Amino acid sequence: GIQVEQSPPDLILQEGANSTLRCNFSDSVNNLQWFHQNPWGQLINLFYIPSGTKQNGRLSATTVATERYSLLYISSSQTTDSGVYFCAVEPFGAGANNLFFGTGTRLTVIP
Amino acid sequence: GAVVSQHPSRVICKSGTSVKIECRSLDFQATTMFWYRQFPKQSLMLMATSNEGSKATYEQGVEKDKFLINHASLTLSTLTVTSAHPEDSSFYICSAREGETEAFFGQGTRLTVV
Numbered sequence: 001g002i003q004v005e006q007s008p009p010d011l012i013l014q015e016g017a018n019s020t021l022r023c024n025f026s027d028s029v030n031n032l033q034w035f036h037q038n039p040w041g042q043l044i045n046l047f048y049i050p051s052g053t054k055q056n057g058r059l060s061a062t063t064v065a066t067e068r069y070s071l072l073y074i075s076s077s078q079t080t081d082s083g084v085y086f087c088a089v090e091p092f093g094a095g096a097n098n099l100f101f102g103t104g105t106r107l108t109v110i111p
Numbered sequence: 112g113a114v115v116s117q118h119p120s121r122v123i124c125k126s127g128t129s130v131k132i133e134c135r136s137l138d139f140q141a142t143t144m145f146w147y148r149q150f151p152k153q154s155l156m157l158m159a160t161s162n163e164g165s166k167a168t169y170e171q172g173v174e175k176d177k178f179l180i181n182h183a184s185l186t187l188s189t190l191t192v193t194s195a196h197p198e199d200s201s202f203y204i205c206s207a208r209e210g211e212t213e214a215f216f217g218q219g220t221r222l223t224v225v
Contacts, residue, residue: 030211043216097208099145
């Protein structure tokens with residue numbers, strides 16, 4: 001099956017710093033989403049981005065499908081950005097619209 | 112964004128009993144629903160996918176007789192953990208999509224089997 005690797009696995013930032021999270025996937029994909037999992041386990045949708053670049057406030061994402069990677073940028077980080085960030089991909093030709101999750105990046109923003 | 116409601120958020124049950132978890136799409140028609148399992152500090156593992164009115168498709172290694180999935184309508188899917196044992200304790204999360212659009216997730220259910 002498709003492999004989805006995220007890096008770095010852990011990241012500690014000072015409040016106000018910027019960061020880039022990476023998601024690599026092993027096969028072609030139809031779709032890609034980024035999520036933030038808060039401390040209570042809720043998955044918050046950040047981006048639905050099978051290709052191209054999108055921005056939403058301090059967050060932006062870029063997916064280069066031909067090179068099989070996606071990047072999530074967090075600027076001017078805040079303590080509320082802490083949590084785990086996941087990318088999830090739908091393999092091309094999966095048929096059932098399955099979303100497979102990456103390994104995750106655990107972000108801690110300290111004041 | 113669309114809303115997916117999952118209940119209960121937390122449940123404790125005795126070993127050998129069954130537990131049912133509900134997942135509802137509140138403002139869209141969920142043609143496909145997914146069930147995931149997450150162990151502490153790990154990623155989400157896809158258990159099964161269900162389309163409304165059809166039998167669920169289970170991922171390799173997931174026991175379909177233990178994890179019964181029903182997707183009876185375009186807004187409701189249920190996961191029943193049958194004859195639960197302590198090793199079934201985990202965080203279960205549902206997801207729903209309308210067609211090939213963005214997937215949205217429920218709040219999750221923390222199951223503890225004692």
